[in-house]
Amino acid sequence: MTKKVKFSIYRYNPEKDAKPYFQDYEVEVGDHDKKLLNALVKIKDDNDESLSFRRSCREGVCGSDAMNINGRNGLACLTDIADLKQPITLAPIPGLPVIRDLIVDMTQFFHQYHSIKPYVIDDRPMPEHERLQSPEERKELDGVIECILCACCSTACPSFWWNPDKFLGPAALLHAYRFLADSRDQATNERLDNLNDPYRLFRCHTIMNCVDVCPKHLNPTRAISRIKETMLARNV
C-alpha cells in the first residue's frame, strides 16, 4: 500500500535564487516509509535531486537532520509522517545562516559548545586501569551524555536567536553541566568562572522551548538551573 504525502519545503540556492521560497511536493510512500526522512529521501531519489538536507544514521543518534517541521524543531528520521498535518511545511532550523535549502551553517552552535571546554579536566596522574566512579556518581550523567548535538534546542531558544554569539544556548549549557556533574572532573571553579557572565548563562529565561523540542527527551532547563544552584552554593 502506498499513500500520497504533500509537502511545502523551504528552498534557497544562493547561486540562483535572489531569495528563499517554498516549493510544493507530492510523494508516494510505502508502508515501510514511516518516517519523514524516508519521504525526503524518496523526493530526492525520484523527484528532485537538488533538494538539499543533511542526514546520516536514520535512527536519531547522529544529529544530522534537525529541521523545522510544521513550525517545530525535530529530527526528520524520528518524526512519523502520520502524526503531521499536511501539507508538511519544512524549513531550516531557525536563527542560523542558511547555506542551502534545509542546510544551515552550524559554526556558531559548535563554537559555543567548544567554548565550555567540553572535556573532562583532571590533571592528576592516571591509574593503570580505569579511575573509579560509583554507580551513583555515574548516574548523575544520565540525561546529559545522550545529547547528539542536533541543535534542535538552541535554535528553538529565543535567547539564542537574539544573542547567538554571547549566550551559550541550551545545548552548550547542558554540556557545561555534564562536566560539572562528572565526579572525575577537577575544574569546577574554573568552569563556574567561565559561566558567570550576564550573557553566557544568565540569558536563559526559562522559556522551556528547549525541553519541548529535544528529540532525545533531555532537559537542558534542569541542567541550567543545576548550574545556577551550584554557582549560588559556591558564592555563599
Added chain:
Amino acid sequence: MSLPILKFDAVVVGGGGAGLRAALQLSEAGVKTVVLSKVFPTRSHTAAAQGGISASFGNSEEDNWHWHMYDTVKGADWLGDQDAIEFMCKQATDAVAELEHYGMPFDRLENGKIYQRPFGGHMAEFGKKPVRRACAVADRTGHAMLHALYQRNVKAQTHFFVEWMALDIIRNANGDVVGVTALEMETGQVYIIHAKAVLFATGGSGRIYQASTNAFINTGDGVGMALRAGLPVEDIEFWQFHPTGLAGAGVLITEGVRGEGGYLLNANGERFMERYAPTAKDLASRDVVSRAMQVEINEGRGCGTNKDHVLLKLDHLGAEVIDQRLPGIREISIQFLGIDPVKQPIPVVPTCHYMMGGIPTNYKGEVLDGVDEKVVSGFYAAGECACASVHGANRLGTNSLLDLVVFGKSAGNSVIDFVKATPEHKELPENAGAYSLERIAKLESTTGEKVADVRRDMQICMQQHASVFRTQKALDEGVVKMREIYERAKNVVIEDKSKVFNTARVEALEFLNTVEVALATMIAASVRTESRGAHAREDYPDRNDEKWMKHTLYYRDGQRLEYKEVHTKPLTVDYIPPAKRVY
C-alpha cells in the same frame, strides 16, 4: 586547470572512532595534521555502536587476553592474522582504560570499576563458558566513545575540515602516496591536499545491500579510492549479517540484549538456538546465529503473516533492567515498530552490518600491496575500512570499537615515525588533480542514468545474490548482473550542476565508490568454494583449510584476484591451530 594546494604533514580521512583516535595521537605529538570528514565528526557512524567494547579486565569474573585472543581467532574462523589479533587483544585493557581517562562515561559496578556484559562468542577458558568482557555505556557505547574522542581532540586542538569529501588518492611515479584530492561541500571547490602521510579511516560500506544497519554515509569511499589507485582490497567477500536488525527497518538491536538475557524464538515459541549452539545458545558467534535464524525462516518457522522474521524476547528482564541497560533499544523499537519490548518481543531478521574485509594493512596500520605484502610508502589505514586482519571471516561483537582505538593509535604512531623520518614532502605528480576533475566532469554529461536508479539495482542484486547463504548459481548470476550494473554506473549523471552544497554530486561520487565494493564482493564470493565464517556456501558447507585458508586480494584492474597467506605467527605466544568451530 590548476587546483589550490594545501600542505600538511599528515592528513587523516575520516572522523569516526578510528580517525579520531589516530588524530589524537598525531595532534598530541605536534604533527601538522588535518582531519577530513564528510560529516561533523560526532555524526560518524561510530555513534551508532550500541553494545560495547571488549577488554579482558575481568571486572566481574576471571578473564585474560589469551582467552580473548582465542575467541577472536575462533570467531574469525581462522582467517584472522594472529600477530594482529595478539596485538589487539593484549592492548585492549590499556586502550579502554585510556578511553576512560579521556572521560568516556562507562557504566559502573558497585566497586566503581567499568561495567562489563556478556556478548556473542566471548568465553572464558578457551571457549568453555561465557564471560563478561564487553565494557558498556548502556546501549550507547559508540556514541559515548565517539563524543569522548571528539572532546579529547578539542582539547588537543586538532584541526578539522568538516564536510569535506576525499575523492582520490594521489600517488607519484614510484607508487608512494603523497596526498588526496578533496571536495569542500559548502563551496564545491576541489583541493589538492599535499601530505607526507595519508591515513584512511573512512569506515564501512554496508550500503551495498538493500537492508543494512549502516548509515547513509557508509559508502565505502576508502576502499573505492584505494581500488582506483591500483591497490587491492582484502577478504571483501566476508560481510557480517547481524542477527538482530529490526524487521523492515534495518535499524540494529544490539547483541547486548541477548548479553543481558534476551533470547530468540521461532513461530512455535521454541528457543531454537539451543539446538544450534548447545553451550553458547543465543550468544554464539553472529554468523552462527544469523544462519540458524535464516534456516528457521527458510523452513517455515518464521513469525508474522509472511513468516519472514523471528522474535527477540526480553520482557522477562523487567522494565528496570531494560531502562537501565537497554534504554536505547526500547526507544528504537517503539520509534520504528511501535512495539514496546517491555511488553512484547521484537521482530528481527539478519541484516547486513559489517565489512570484515578492507584495505590490507599490518598491525602497525601500514597499507600493504600484493601477495608479498609490500608496504605502500606514505599510506596508512585503520578501522572498518582496513583489514589488519583481526576479524578474519567473522568479527566478534565489540571487537570493532576495540579495533578502532588500538589500530587508530598504532597507525597514528606509525605516521608520526614516518613524518619524522621524512624531512621533505615528496613532489606531487603533474596534473595531480586531473583524474578527480575528469570524474566530476563526467557526472555532468548530458545523457546517462540517474544515480538512485542504478544504486537501487545494485542493492537489490547484492541482497538477492550474496546474502546470508550463497550458492554458485546465485553468485555466478550475481557476477553477470553486477558487471552490467558496474558498466551502467560509469554513465550515471546528475542534473543539478550547482556548486554550493551539492548533495546530489556527493551521492554520485559516493556511489562510484560503493559500486566498486559491491562488484569486488560478488566476484570474490563467487570464487571462494568453501564456507568460512560469514561466507556460507550451501553447495560447499565445510571449511576447507587446505585450499582456502588464505586471504583474497581483489584488484580493480582486470577485476583480478590473488591470494596471500594468513599470518600464523603470533608476536609472542603459540599459534592457535585450526579446529572445528562449535559454540
